[in-house]
Amino acid sequence: MSDLRRARDETGAVIAVEELGGGLVELIAHLPHLAATARAGEFAQLRCGPGPVPLLRRPFSVAWIDGEHCSFVFERVGVGTRLLAAMRPGDLLTSLGPLGTGFTLSPSLRRVVCVAGGLGCAPFPLLAAQAVALGIPDVVVLHGAATAARLYPRERFTRGLTGVQVVEATDDGTRGHHGLVVELIGAALGGGLDAVYACGPNPMLAATARVLHGGAAVPDIREVSLEAPMGCGFGTCLGCALPVHRDGGTAWALCCREGPVMHMDAVDWDALRALPPAHVA
Amino acid sequence: MSDGALDLRVDLGRGCVLPNPVGVASGTFGYGFEFEQLVDIQRLGAIYTKGTTPLPREGNPPPRVAETAGGMLNSIGLQNPGVEHVAREYSRSFATWRVPVIVNVAAADVDEYVHCIRVLDGAPGIAGYELNISCPNIAHGLDFGLDPLAAGRLVTAVRAATERCLVVKLSPNVTDVAAVARAVEDAGADAVSAVNTFVGMKVHLGIRRPVLPNRGTGGLSGPAIKPLALAAVARVRAAVRIPVVGVGGIGDAADVLEFFVAGADAVQIGTANFADPSVALRVLDEVAATGERMGLRRLTELRWQPAPTPA
Numbered sequence: 389m390s391d392l393r394r395a396r397d398e399t400g401a402v403i404a405v406e407e408l409g410g411g412l413v414e415l416i417a418h419l420p421h422l423a424a425t426a427r428a429g430e431f432a433q434l435r436c437g438p439g440p441v442p443l444l445r446r447p448f449s450v451a452w453i454d455g456e457h458c459s460f461v462f463e464r465v466g467v468g469t470r471l472l473a474a475m476r477p478g479d480l481l482t483s484l485g486p487l488g489t490g491f492t493l494s495p496s497l498r499r500v501v502c503v504a505g506g507l508g509c510a511p512f513p514l515l516a517a518q519a520v521a522l523g524i525p526d527v528v529v530l531h532g533a534a535t536a537a538r539l540y541p542r543e544r545f546t547r548g549l550t551g552v553q554v555v556e557a558t559d560d561g562t563r564g565h566h567g568l569v570v571e572l573i574g575a576a577l578g579g580g581l582d583a584v585y586a587c588g589p590n591p592m593l594a595a596t597a598r599v600l601h602g603g604a605a606v607p608d609i610r611e612v613s614l615e616a617p618m619g620c621g622f623g624t625c626l627g628c629a630l631p632v633h634r635d636g637g638t639a640w641a642l643c644c645r646e647g648p649v650m651h652m653d654a655v656d657w658d659a660l661r662a663l664p665p666a667h668v669a
Numbered sequence: 670m671s672d673g674a675l676d677l678r679v680d681l682g683r684g685c686v687l688p689n690p691v692g693v694a695s696g697t698f699g700y701g702f703e704f705e706q707l708v709d710i711q712r713l714g715a716i717y718t719k720g721t722t723p724l725p726r727e728g729n730p731p732p733r734v735a736e737t738a739g740g741m742l743n744s745i746g747l748q749n750p751g752v753e754h755v756a757r758e759y760s761r762s763f764a765t766w767r768v769p770v771i772v773n774v775a776a777a778d779v780d781e782y783v784h785c786i787r788v789l790d791g792a793p794g795i796a797g798y799e800l801n802i803s804c805p806n807i808a809h810g811l812d813f814g815l816d817p818l819a820a821g822r823l824v825t826a827v828r829a830a831t832e833r834c835l836v837v838k839l840s841p842n843v844t845d846v847a848a849v850a851r852a853v854e855d856a857g858a859d860a861v862s863a864v865n866t867f868v869g870m871k872v873h874l875g876i877r878r879p880v881l882p883n884r885g886t887g888g889l890s891g892p893a894i895k896p897l898a899l900a901a902v903a904r905v906r907a908a909v910r911i912p913v914v915g916v917g918g919i920g921d922a923a924d925v926l927e928f929f930v931a932g933a934d935a936v937q938i939g940t941a942n943f944a945d946p947s948v949a950l951r952v953l954d955e956v957a958a959t960g961e962r963m964g965l966r967r968l969t970e971l972r973w974q975p976a977p978t979p980a
Contacts, residue, residue, distance in 0.1 A: 392706035397947060435944070440739045440892045440920075444944050484946065619734045619741065620943035622707065624699045626719075626745045627734030640727055640748070663731055664876065 390430075390489045390645050392622055396421045399482045402475045403457055410537035411463045412507070413473045414544075417481040420456040425486050428493065428515035429585075429613055429649040432485030433621040434460065436468035446472075447618050447644070449510040449587075450486065452517070452547070458483075461510045461540065487621050488648050491515055492609050497582040499526040500609075503596050505569055505588020506533050509540035511613055515585060516545055516552045527552045528576055532569025532592075536562035570595045583609035586652075590614075590660055597652040610652040614660075616643040631659035675960045676967055679714065679935040681912050682859030685797045685834030687769055687935060689714040690968060691925065691953040694916050694939035695773035695799060695838070696720060696745065697890075700759050701766070707946045711767040712953065717836075717862075717937055718755070720775040720801045723785055725751035733887075735871045735880040740893030740918075741940050742869050744881045747775055752785045756792040763794030770794060771836060775801035777812075779826045786830045797834030800827060800858075803842070803865035814840030814865070817852035828857035836860045836914060839905065841894075842868050846901050847908035854909045862914035862937065864901045866890045891940040892918045899931045906932025907975065920948065922955030929971040 400418035408414055422432055433445035446468040448460040464470045475481065491511070493500075500519055502512045512529055519527045533539045535558055542554040555572055556564030565572055570592060573584070577600075584607060586596045593612045600606050619625030621644045629640035630647060638656045641647065677689040692715035698704055701716045710716065728748025735742045749755075755772065763770040772795050776782040782800065789795055802813035802820055813823045824837060837853040839846055841864035850861050866888025871880045879885025898917020905913050915933030919925055920941040928936050938949045945951075960968055 392703055395707060397707075397945070442736060443739060443741055443891050443940070444736055617732045617734050619743070619940075620946075622946065623703045624697065625734060625743070625943050626699075626728060626748045627732075627743060629728060629731045629733055629748075640731075664873075664880070 390487060394425055395485055395487050395622065397482065397484045398422065399480050402477055402479045402481050404477055405473060405475055408541060410533070410535070410539070412461060412538065412540060413463060414451065414459050414461050415472055415475065416457050416459040417483070418456055419458045419481070419483050422450060422458045422483055422485045423453045423456045426450040426453060426458065426514070427486065427490040428518050429488070429490030429511045430486035431488050431621070431648060432458070432460070432483040433487060434472065435482040437471040442468045444619055445484065445621065447487070447621050449613070450514055451510045452513045452544070461507065463507060484621065488644055489646060491585050491611055491613070491649050492583070493519055493522055493524070495522045495524070497524045499579065499581055500524060500528070500583040500585065501573070501576045501581055502527070502529045503569060503573060503584065503586040503588070504529060504531045504540070505592040506538065508586070508588030508592070508613070509545070511587055512585070513545050513547060517547060517549060520549045520551055525551050529554045530557070530569050530572045530576060531555070532557040532559070534559045539563060568592070568595070570599060573599050577605045580605065581607045583607050583611070585611050585613070587613040594657040594661060597655065597657060600652060611649050612652050612655065613648045614643055614650060614655070615648060618644055620644070631656035675957065675965055677957060679912065681797065681834050681836065681935070683797070683832060683834040685769065685859070687714040689953055689957070690935035691949055691956060692717055692914070692935060692937045693942055693949050694937035695801065696743070697939040697942045700755070701768070701770070702762070704942070704946060708950055712950055713768045714935060714953070715769045715771050715796070717771045717799050718773050719749050720747045720773045721749050721752050721755050721785065722747055722775050723752055723781045725749065725754065730882050732880060732882070735887065737869070737871055737889065738893065740889050740891035742871055742881060742887035742889055743866070744883070744887035752788045756788045760792035760794045766794065769796035771797045771799050771834070773799040773801050773838070779823050782823060783826050783830050786827050790831050790833065795833065797836060797859070798831065799836040799838050799862060800824070801838050801865070803838050803840030814849065815843050817848045820849050821852035821856040824853045824856035824858050834859045836862055838862045838865055839901070840865050841897060841901050847904045850905040850909050854911050858911060860912040860914060861905060861909065862916055863905045864898050864917055867894055867897060890918070892920060894918045895924065899927060902928060902931045902933050903975070919952070922952050922959050925952060925956050926959065926968070926971060929968045930973045932972055934969060
């Protein structure tokens with residue numbers, strides 16, 4: 389369970405709001421506490437505007453940290469993200485974080501793979517950097533999107549670091565592998581892996597879990613970052629329940645505390661598939 | 670306290686004296702343990718806990734929350750660890766806290782309510798109980814809240830089981846909230862809280878169905894319901910003599926003072942806690958400062974005295 393004592397409410401200036409093409413936006417803000425403490429896969433609850441709409445904050449993975457600056461990657465899907473995208477340098481952004489359980493990283497790992505579907509790219513620039521900082525020599529990012537314009541720019545995964553390799557896939561074949569990102573996992577497994585981390589739409593995550601279920605080459609660390617409609621982000625509203633396997637049955641786990649990152653085998657994928665996607669709420 | 674200074678204390682009855690009127694609403698603060706890690710909860714007027722049931726409950730399937738214009742729908746389904754766990758484990762922490770803890774209790778019938786109260790009565794650190802007779806999200810959750818006779822019978826039975834302060838949380842989903850308030854006052858309630866969430870629905874056109882599962886409805890809270898809650902508080906205030914705890918859409922100090930004008934003796938901050946974990950403490954400080962500035966000795970001096978209704 390995540391440690392809420394690490395979280396702090398802070399307000400800092402927006403530094404830049406960058407259009408990445410294909411509707412992706414990266415917002416950079418001066419948030420020193422979050423920058424000093426966030427680990428890959430953890431998130432912040434961002435206040436998107438000053439008024440009562442939207443009433444609640446929105447959860448965003450910390451995508452990148454540079455000094456005292458943090459960045460978040462999103463697209464305009466609702467009132468909150470539209471307000472964030474409309475922010476200008478100098479506007480104030482309020483953040484509560486870091487929150488949630490992030491990815492498992494350790495210096496003993498030698499080769500790790502990130503599977504990023506669409507906006508599921510968000511936690512992986514930071515993961516790659518923190519992996520490199522831990523001395524993990526080989527970080528592979530498999531990144532898929534519907535079309536080339538919607539791929540997160542590869543140089544933002546690598547950020548000039550050596551040891552980070554990006555392999556791309558597009559549904560329409562406009563760049564990289566013509567097909568699904570999940571189809572790239574087999575080749576990556578062949579090289580021997582210590583960990584797989586995945587983030588993206590639920591069907592992509594379920595497919596990733598299926599590919600990695602059993603088999604000699606499959607690493608113990610197999611983690612997914614999930615999402616759910618959230619009220620508070622710190623375990624009080626009990627709104628962000630996700631189906632997990634527990635004591636031989638299905639139980640609810642809170643995405644905001646037990647997640648958003650969980651072991652693939654802990655998730656009840658059949659029950660999750662039956663739920664409407666998180667953005668519906 | 671020096672003469673002429675603002676006295677924020679609120680006496681809910683049976684020795685339950687809140688240090689100040691700004692409490693936090695059931696279902697928005699858990700049992701205080703998460704917020705304890707984020708803010709100084711000990712300064713609050715009271716913590717009204719998550720609805721606690723005879724047995725542990727897993728809660729409803731997701732999605733459980735949906736945002737609306739200025740509000741939020743929830744259908745959590747009273748996920749909680751059960752009354753035994755609260756009495757045995759959580760109360761030990763409550764007993765070390767300065768903030769009064771009022772345990773919200775929800776059950777399906779009179780015997781279950783009485784059972785919960787008896788279990789909790791043996792535990793330390795509990796300042797009182799808030800009877801949840803108004804949960805819109807579970808079967809039978811509203812049974813007692815809709816019928817003054819049933820509500821009165823329930824309160825009579827619970828009253829006989831405890832000497833601790835008994836607050837009854839009223840449902841707004843009734844024709845006449847004042848009738849239920851009078852019934853629970855007559856049956857021995859020490860105070861009422863007004864109001865619980867309003868039954869609401871959010872529809873997703875793309876999937877051509879409600880966003881929330883099951884019946885598609887949930888409880889609406891947040892700024893959207895503040896005018897409705899103020900009206901309910903005024904109606905209840907006119908109907909009873911016991912303290913009224915106002916709740917519904919409070920987000921700042923002005924909201925709190927408006928509830929005092931409408932007839933509240935104390936308030937609960939609810940959904941705003943989700944958007945800002947320190948909101949209740951900030952509101953408390955602002956209420957105190959504003960009350961001093963207004964030269965009040967008690968916030969209830971703000972109370973509106975409605976003219977008699979013309980015949």
